[in-house]
Amino acid sequence: MGSSASIPRPGRACSSYLIADDETSLVLDLGSGAFANLRRHVDYNRLDAIVISHMHADHFIDLIPLRYALCYGPQRRKRKLPLYLPPDGERMLHALVSAFADEGGGDFLTEVFEVATYDPASSLRIGAGVIRFAPTAHYIPAYAVRYERHGQSIAYSADTAPDERIVALAREADLFVCESTLLANDVERGMRGHSSSREAGQMAQAAGVRRLALTHYAETATAHDLDEGACEFYSGEIVVADDHMLFELGSAPRILSGSLCAEEPAGG
Ligand SMILES: [Zn+2]
Ligand SMILES: [Zn+2]
Numbered sequence: 001m002g003s004s005a006s007i008p009r010p011g012r013a014c015s016s017y018l019i020a021d022d023e024t025s026l027v028l029d030l031g032s033g034a035f036a037n038l039r040r041h042v043d044y045n046r047l048d049a050i051v052i053s054h055m056h057a058d059h060f061i062d063l064i065p066l067r068y069a070l071c072y073g074p075q076r077r078k079r080k081l082p083l084y085l086p087p088d089g090e091r092m093l094h095a096l097v098s099a100f101a102d103e104g105g106g107d108f109l110t111e112v113f114e115v116a117t118y119d120p121a122s123s124l125r126i127g128a129g130v131i132r133f134a135p136t137a138h139y140i141p142a143y144a145v146r147y148e149r150h151g152q153s154i155a156y157s158a159d160t161a162p163d164e165r166i167v168a169l170a171r172e173a174d175l176f177v178c179e180s181t182l183l184a185n186d187v188e189r190g191m192r193g194h195s196s197s198r199e200a201g202q203m204a205q206a207a208g209v210r211r212l213a214l215t216h217y218a219e220t221a222t223a224h225d226l227d228e229g230a231c232e233f234y235s236g237e238i239v240v241a242d243d244h245m246l247f248e249l250g251s252a253p254r255i256l257s258g259s260l261c262a263e264e265p266a267g268g
Contacts, residue, residue, distance in 0.1 A: 001027070001041070002034035003241045005181045006058040009219040012243045013037050014058035017156060017177060019147055024048050024127035028145055028156055035062040035069070037243055041256065045075050049082040049126045051118070053158035054142030055092045063109075064097070070112035083113040084124065086143055090115055118143075134169035136160030139193040144169050152249045155209065159216065161192035162199040167206045174249045176209035177241065179216035183225045201230030201238070213253075215241040 002013030014031025018041060025042050027050045038044065044066060052060045063083070070081060085093065093115075097108045109115055118124050120133040120143050129149035136142045138159045146155045146169050155170035157178040170176045181194035188194060195203070197214050204212040212234055214226050227238045239245075239253050247253045 001037040001243065002029075002031050003215045003217070003243050003245075004031075004033075004058070005179075005216045005218050006056065007218065008033050014061075015053075015216060016062070018042060019129075019154060021149070024129055024149070026051065026126055026129065026147065028147075029053050029059040029158075030062040030066060031058040032061050035065045040244065044069055045073070045077045047081055049084060050113075051084045051124070051126075051131065051145060052086060052089060053145060053156070054086055054136075054138065054140055055089045056140065056142075056159065059158070060089075060093070063093070063113075067109060067112055077112075080110075080112055080114040082126075083109075083115050084118045085115065086141060087117055087120070088141070090117055132169065134165040136166060137163040137192060139191065146170065146173065154249075155207075157195070157200075157203075159193060160195060161188070162195055162203060167203050170203065170207040170209055173207065173209045175211050175213060175247055176204050176207065177213045177215055178203060180214040180221070180226060180230070181216050181218070183218070183221060184229050197226045197229035198232055201233035204230070204234040204236065209236065211237045211239065211247075213239045213241045213247065 001016035001018055004012045004014045008014055013033030015029040016031050016034030017028040019026045025047050100108050124131040129147055132146045133143040136144050136158050142158045144158045144166050153173045154175045155173040157166050159179055160166055178200040180197035180200045182196040226240045230238050244256045245253050246256045
């Protein structure tokens with residue numbers, strides 16, 4: 001739903017990924033502009049859960065328009081939408097929305113969300129799927145996510161510099177969605193918090209993943225900064241992610257023009 005780094009590329013949203021099958025719809029992160037994209041593919045009232053990797057605005061700020069939709073949209077959910085935040089995320093989010101005190105005060109979020117803090121050391125069950133976390137190398141506490149269901153797996157790096165913990169989490173994943181924020185010639189001085197596509201390729205190769213999707217990249221990124229860099233180190237399939245791109249585990253990615261429902265065969 002969003003493949004940009006912290007500055008949205010023209011016409012593209014910031015970080016957000018919808019994992020959906022016939023039973024469960026899960027959203028990982030909901031950055032700037034992602035809610036509008038999400039609406040092309042699912043009914044927000046039917047989401048099962050939202051999981052936020054870390055509290056940088058490009059990963060969560062569209063929780064606010066989602067809250068408006070859940071609160072004032074034409075249909076109301078029967079139950080609140082589970083929202084899983086990283087440790088300390090709830091305090092930060094409440095501090096942010098306290099500026100909207102006239103619109104519900106302390107209930108701004110909890111009126112529509114079942115807000116919970118996940119324990120990164122534990123697994124989290126969502127429908128028939130299981131999520132595990134790994135801390136990343138980033139400027140603030142951030143958590144990579146691995147989702148598994150029926151023996152299939154997706155790993156998402158969130159924001160991170162190269163890190164063995166990400167490699168361990170992504171081990172043999174069917175799809176590894178990895179950030180590639182840095183351009184090929186970028187050098188992070190001091191504390192590191194992002195990766196280049198070459199480093200994403202190194203992590204993908206070390207983890208033995210089946211497919212690598214590069215994401216969280218800037219409008220200035222070229223093929224040299226993206227897939228060409230990753231393929232120096234990773235020998236599997238590399239896809240440069242884009243908004244509205246659909247990855248079906250086991251088949252080739254494609255851009256979706258309509259909703260996921262419209263993609264299903266008649267009667268399916
Ligand atoms: Zn980010
Ligand atoms: Zn970040």
